[in-house]
Amino acid sequence: MSKTPEKTPLNKSPLVTENEWQALKQFTSARIALGRSGNSIPTNQQLSFQLDHARAIDAVHRALDVAKLVQEFSQSKVLQNAIGALPNVVNSKATDRMMYLQRPDLGRQINEACWQLLIDIREENSKTYDIAIVVADGLSSTAIQKHALPVIERLVGKLACDKNYDWSIAPLTIITQGRVASGDDVGECLKAKVTLILIGERPGLTSPDSMGIYMTWNPKRGAKDASRNCISNIRPEGLGYDEASEKAFYLLSEAIKLQISGITLKDRSGSSDEFETLQASSTENFLIPPKS
Template identity: 50%
Template sequence: MSDDEAGPERDHLPAEQVESGVVDNPWRKLRAFTDARIGLGRAGISLPTHRMLEFQLAHAQARDAVHLPLDVDALCESLDEPPSPLPNQAPIRLHSRADDRITYLQRPDLGRRLNDDSAATLAEAAADDGYDLALVIVDGLSSFGVASHAAPFIEKLASELADDADFDWSLAPLTVIEQGRVAIGDDVGERLAARCVVVLVGERPGLSSPDSLGLYLTWNPHVGVTDADRNCISNVRPAGLALDEAAQRLLYLLKEARRGEQSGVALKDRSGGEAIENETEQKNFLTG
């Protein structure tokens, strides 16, 4: 088909779009407010080439985030002298019961518990009186997220804890765990007799967010705790929830958890405004 036979659809398009062969999409303006792939335009009945290449790159980055091993040496080196009120010692390196990445991906249960050597190592760090808080860094499903944001976030959170006028915080030695899941923090917290544990974990990557860090808070951690007893702050990264804001929100939850000695569904996050309470009486639809 010649340009003259292409139809009236081309008549209202800017010259540069006619020349490139890409038909614009009016929803394109919405991309200023989201990373979602909307309003991409089309070339004939297909996506424009550069949009397809962007998708393939994002997909490759997501796969790399899952499979690329965390550089634990570099991470521990960046945290070799943790900021106060963390103990002035290098992070304790631990490992889950999943020996390698393939096992970790195929057996999530093995990523929730420490292996025997790590359990023995952690026993040496336990204190008679326990700790108020244990911070646990876990590679999870995004080594990018942990490598990029864990150390800077620890510094910001430590500053918030040091400036807290309501509580003094005794912190357990920092731990870094390879091939771990969120629940492995319960194992660590129980062995350290920590009253609260916060797990910093690489979140499952999306096609626009391969570097997200998740924060999971659990009061009274012990093996067998369910997700209903945790509070989660997700999408911690420069293009999502800023590290400063995440640290402030986590401090709020930590203080409320300590006051009420609870976490999870019983702990409402009012750091950004009033939470909606359900005051409706719950009835069984069978009995009326």
């Protein structure tokens, strides 16, 4: 009786020549050491590339499920205890996804009806806020759908337990077709001291669900990029939820204390005491060896 031949795994095909750098793949998700089949890359690597490319396209074009996001925020006990109010949903001046992609300028501002809505909400409540937390779909609604809630819950929990400052948190705001600068509109309307916007980042071929956080002190429409601090690549495979919320809490604490943000506020949350003593006024160039 003849034996059935064993199937050869795709990555062990006799037609595939393995790359000698194969061991280095454990250190990076980048496409290295793919091997070859004849003069081309192996079929499984080509299919993997096409799948990742499709996931990146889907992340950009898939609409944010706003109703589901509002429901998740509303059912969060952490957010209800710290904030209480339901999230506000507003839109940028980009009316659809294609306009959003073709006209970045329209995504940087909320439309006039939403601007007035937020002002009315602020005047009705007659409150002043230290922080306005904003969520925007950006270039990856997938990232926001997955990561926004767990990061916000961790951050709000830290703010609520802060022994050095009693934070007043505005109702959450969700922006559709929004870019980073649209968060400054929300902060100005609500007269918040600082705005924190969580937004989907431009997807890569190995990271279709990467989320970023941008912080602006004294947010105003038209604020420059230099006035913002950024925390990027937030996802389980990148910067984890706990570390991201810890960095955001550190930046917020420094911003409220020093009343600054952007290039004048450095993230030293992970620095040792040795690095804290560095002088910003130093004129030494690390490329030039010191004179003997």
